[in-house]
Amino acid sequence: MLQIKHMDIQVFRRFFAIALLCAGLGVGLGVGLAANSHAAFAKPGDASAFIADLGKQAVSVLQSTGKDLEARESAFRQLLTDKFDLKLIGRFSLGRYWRTASAAQRNDYLGLFSEYVLQAYASRLGGYAGEKLVVVLETPLSNKKDFYVKSEIRRPSGPPIKATWRVRTAKDGGMRIIDIMVEGISMAVTQRDQFAAVVRRDGFNGLMAVLRARTDKMPVTTAAK
Amino acid sequence: MKRRRVALISFVIPFLILFLTLSGTAHADFQTGWTAYQEGNFTRALSAWRPMAEAGDARSQFNIGNMYDRGRGVAADRGLAITWWRKAADRGYARAQYNLANSLIAGDGVTRDYGAAVKWLTLASQQGFARSQYKLGKMYSNGLGVPRDQSMAFHWFEKAADQGMVRAQYNLGKMYRDGIGAEMDIKKAVKWYREAALQGYAKSQSSLSIRYANGEGVARDMVEALVWATRAADQGLERAKKYRLKLIGKMKPAQIAAAEKRLAR
Numbered sequence: 001m002l003q004i005k006h007m008d009i010q011v012f013r014r015f016f017a018i019a020l021l022c023a024g025l026g027v028g029l030g031v032g033l034a035a036n037s038h039a040a041f042a043k044p045g046d047a048s049a050f051i052a053d054l055g056k057q058a059v060s061v062l063q064s065t066g067k068d069l070e071a072r073e074s075a076f077r078q079l080l081t082d083k084f085d086l087k088l089i090g091r092f093s094l095g096r097y098w099r100t101a102s103a104a105q106r107n108d109y110l111g112l113f114s115e116y117v118l119q120a121y122a123s124r125l126g127g128y129a130g131e132k133l134v135v136v137l138e139t140p141l142s143n144k145k146d147f148y149v150k151s152e153i154r155r156p157s158g159p160p161i162k163a164t165w166r167v168r169t170a171k172d173g174g175m176r177i178i179d180i181m182v183e184g185i186s187m188a189v190t191q192r193d194q195f196a197a198v199v200r201r202d203g204f205n206g207l208m209a210v211l212r213a214r215t216d217k218m219p220v221t222t223a224a225k
Numbered sequence: 226m227k228r229r230r231v232a233l234i235s236f237v238i239p240f241l242i243l244f245l246t247l248s249g250t251a252h253a254d255f256q257t258g259w260t261a262y263q264e265g266n267f268t269r270a271l272s273a274w275r276p277m278a279e280a281g282d283a284r285s286q287f288n289i290g291n292m293y294d295r296g297r298g299v300a301a302d303r304g305l306a307i308t309w310w311r312k313a314a315d316r317g318y319a320r321a322q323y324n325l326a327n328s329l330i331a332g333d334g335v336t337r338d339y340g341a342a343v344k345w346l347t348l349a350s351q352q353g354f355a356r357s358q359y360k361l362g363k364m365y366s367n368g369l370g371v372p373r374d375q376s377m378a379f380h381w382f383e384k385a386a387d388q389g390m391v392r393a394q395y396n397l398g399k400m401y402r403d404g405i406g407a408e409m410d411i412k413k414a415v416k417w418y419r420e421a422a423l424q425g426y427a428k429s430q431s432s433l434s435i436r437y438a439n440g441e442g443v444a445r446d447m448v449e450a451l452v453w454a455t456r457a458a459d460q461g462l463e464r465a466k467k468y469r470l471k472l473i474g475k476m477k478p479a480q481i482a483a484a485e486k487r488l489a490r
Contacts, residue, residue: 107464
């Protein structure tokens with residue numbers, strides 16, 4: 001059994017739940033809407049506003065009517081593509097193997113990785129009515145480009161999930177999510193450990209096979225065979 | 226004679242009605258599940274599909290497997306996803322055979338087993354399921370779960386390519402180009418590269434560009450080479466970006482303008 005599986009089920013389940021926290025979320029923040037897209041460095045409050053805005057947009061995607069689930073999923077994936085720095089997360093997740101990968105391998109990997117992550121996030125679409133994301137605290141990091149946005153996902157049943165978003169000001173001045181910490185566990189670090197275990201055992205191609213197999217599954221259908 | 230016929234009819238008709246009613250009900254239940262699923266009401270979808278799945282309906286079994294795989298309406302449980310997919314796969318449902326094979330390759334919810342994956346892929350491929358045919362070709366080409374066999378890889382790629390699957394078309398192009406699994410035939414390579422390129426597959430667009438620039442299997446045409454390299458580069462393919470710049474360095478302004486004109490069409 002691949003080691004990746006255990007963490008997947010345990011940790012990613014939560015990760016995805018978080019991505020969907022955006023779903024139910026009525027983020028009650030009294031901050032301005034969008035981050036200043038031209039600022040070199042974010043001002044206090046920008047990162048919180050960015051997370052709040054993501055939630056707001058997720059709600060509008062989720063509550064759209066007249067579209068089937070697949071179309072809503074696709075819109076949600078697009079939203080996440082814009083908000084997450086998938087290239088950075090993908091690169092980080094490959095760890096030291098990024099350096100030894102050829103340009104073609106990196107290209108292939110990033111394509112698959114994005115699909116893998118987006119599919120996983122979007123898969124929770126539609127099932128989380130009544131959940132609410134509340135931003136608790138924003139803390140700047142000493143590197144001067146990142147912020148932690150601490151939040152709680154309050155659910156109709158069960159205790160709230162504590163999630164911290166690491167948000168970075170990108171080169172284009174916009175903000176991107178570069179990590180999520182669920183109950184103190186970094187998703188990016190977890191993912192990197194899982195990937196490293198697979199690469200150690202089965203090589204880079206083994207990791208690609210796993211990612212491909214995960215993203216290749218056929219969805220729910222009405223087809224007769 | 227007449228009485229016997231009447232007796233037969235009076236015996237058959239109630240069964241026929243019962244059968245039609247039951248199959249109509251089953252159809253309605255499946256649709257109820259489908260509508261609920263599209264609305265994001267996974268609990269209702271599950272309660273519509275579960276009795277059908279338990280009664281042996283492969284399509285419902287497959288869908289429930291997916292709901293466990295994604296954690297929709299239930300807690301995510303890849304082991305249970307496998308259980309449901311296996312039931313549907315045993316009934317010959319190709320999509321379930323394919324998902325089961327993917328889980329066996331990734332080791333998702335089940336111990337990784339390339340050999341078993343090949344078995345399920347073969348069953349789905351024999352039913353003409355293109356994605357499975359492509360993946361089976363890859364298993365043969367990489368020697369996973371079966372001894373490496375390029376002619377078998379070619380065989381399955383060709384089946385999938387004929388059904389329009391771009392990755393299979395691209396792989397077929399490479400095999401013809403290199404004479405792997407088939408006689409080397411650069412014209413056929415160009416044919417398959419073109420098929421996939423026309424469907425927007427960047428790697429194939431890049432390969433087609435090179436064939437045009439080198440006049441391999443097709444008349445040399447720098448303008449067309451630049452057109453295809455640009456299409457691939459626009460999709461973010463690094464090697465196409467580099468190759469495009471290399472082409473531009475060799476071309477006259479009028480040729481570049483001609484390529485731009487074709488791209489603008």
